[in-house]
Amino acid sequence: MDMLTFNADNGYLEAVVRGLKASLLRRNDYTNLAQCENLEDVRTILNSTDYAPWLQNEPAPLQTQALFDCLTERLVHDYRSVRSQAYAPLSTFLDYITYPYMIDNLVLLLMGVLRNRDLGEVLDKCHPLGLFEGMATLAVVTSPEELYREILVDTPLAPYFAECVSVHDLTEMNVEIIRNLLYKAYLADFYHLCVKRIGGTTGAVMASLISFEADRRVINITLNSLDTALRKDERVALFPRLPGGLDDEVVYRLGRADDLQAVALAMDLSGTYRALFQQAAEREDHSLEDQFLEHEMKLLREAFDVQFHYGVFYAYFRMREQEIRNLTWIGECITQKQYAHASRVVPIL
């Protein structure tokens, strides 16, 4: 099916991404990095990878923030070079990858508007991958209604807003709730794009990846809302539900869970996550988030085992993000002289 035509449009880019994936840092790289005494040592090690050109202009001594900026710049560069050579529907698929950044940026802008902040300043803090049209005219926006009318309606996120957030909610609702509602709508839309519109191998691979993302959010929202003022029906409303995700029974129980114990009981019903949950409880220096990341990396690696699908693009950029996280973590540990913790990263390969 895909095999016949895939390479005509996407063969080159898939090869590029697979090549880029090979340049990701590996377990032994992390071991070496964790031995560093300062960030200049880190730079020395990174100079032997293809990060070298990105770091060479940074003045010594290197700072964590600078390191992070360089790594992000690299990610953005990779994304843009791939995106600029993509044909539809890969181009659409790639656009979807950036929507989470866009959601973050929009939430940030919304907060800025609500706090009457200078949006020009806020704009500087937006993630470069989440930029969208109309950002230049932001300066004229003074209220959430205007933000919606002038900016949001023209963004790809507009349907999500229409689905779950009214203009009135923009001022009344907690921005974090809005963020999660948008993310829920985004996941559903992304799932629909991959499974229904693109389909094929891409659909199969991405279904499991997006479902995992959705499940992770369900569990996280449950855990993080346990001791908050969030009502249970509001909690359930934030759960992204996708076919192939958590069982209805599990979700129902999670929606009603009052404490950690109830969450653990619900997790017992789910094969995949029970193991993650138990490991998180057993391993002292590993949180559930770490377990999720480990699991996610496993899924992403598996995506590379299959050919002729778009999942590799998604997987590569998620892996890059994880690498940025890992390197920033190591950088933070080294600058804070918490050397013992520097090796506590979730390796990608």
Place this chain on the structure above:
Amino acid sequence: MSQRHVLPVVPSRMTLTQIKARLQGARRGHALLKKKSDALTVRFRALLREIVDRKFRAADLLRNASFRFAAVKYVVGEELKHVVLEGVDHAETRLRVRFENVAGVPLPSYRCVTVATDASTAFESRENGAAEALNPSRSRVVGATSIVQYRGLGRGGQQIISCRDAYQEALSALVELASLQTCFMVLDEAIKITNRRVNALENVLIPRLENTIAYIVSELDEQEREEFFRLKLVQNRKKRELARSQATELRARERRAAQALNAFDLNSFHEALGAETAAAESLLEQTTGHDPDLLNI
């Protein structure tokens, strides 16, 4: 002691009493101030040690908090920073300042309080109407701040809470430190002023009063001596006059006696007197030639 260490007073018994009262007052004041200074210094010394301890404790707590923040960044990403920085609205954690009195010096003490602002209470009550009624103390719990509300719901919420708690702990330590530090400055100044006063009393006022007293006493002694001398002088003069008047009286009496004697019969007196002298002469002649013990005159 030169003249300028003496107060310009008129030396008199009254001023002496006054100055003596002042000296007594100054001595009492000095003793009290000295006590105050000692009390403050004791407190100050304890304070210094506490500041050093607290500072290092706060540094440790903060180190932990920074590390927790790195953990948050690992899970949530850099984006959280922007959201938090933009999300700032009204301070919900504030300092409550109280003043405590140590030996007459007001020392401020700070306490961290969480003030529920309108925005957060409105939100809480809307979101949490039933729970709020059941648990009214909830909004007063330190750290129930709206800035972290639902933050990281999708990912990293627990890390954010544990990071917030770590910073909260560090902040409490720093607030305590702020109290101590302000006390340190206030006490430092109070001790300096008190010591300055003690020294002023000890080295200037009390010696000056003492000198003044000595001066007045010596002046008074001088006056007394003058008085005495004057008395003596008058007395002597009186005595001399008395003596002179007595002498004249005596002479007058003698004169009067002589006049009385002259009126006596001098001749008969002479006859009787002559017989007596002849008898005495013959007695003297008898013994002259025979007695070897008698010297020949």
Place this chain on the structure above:
Amino acid sequence: MTETSIRPPDGSGDRLIAIIGDEDTVTGFLLTGIGDRSTPEPTFFVVRRDTTDDAIAEAFERFTSRREDLGMILITQNAANRIRGNIEAYEGRVPAVIEIPSKDQVYDPRQDTLMQRVQRLLGIRDR
């Protein structure tokens, strides 16, 4: 909108906490709810890579002399070292200026203006 609490003239009552420091430290402290933006000038100042010493000094002066609702200023040692002169020149008691360790440096009491004073006094008075 709530008003900032009205303080009685003796200086007691509620005051705000200001912070000057790197982005992470500032954000961390803001999580505790100390931040305030009810006046045009927020109670926090982020020192970034391109922030000049003058800008830090300006923020410090603003917090110490031009605002009256602050009770305490936290400043990271990195930032404090860059405006050491201003900190040494500051003689006021309220707001109290407290140096806190920077996240990427181990705390060094020898650089802390207050700690220098304290340790000098301890040294002298201990003998």
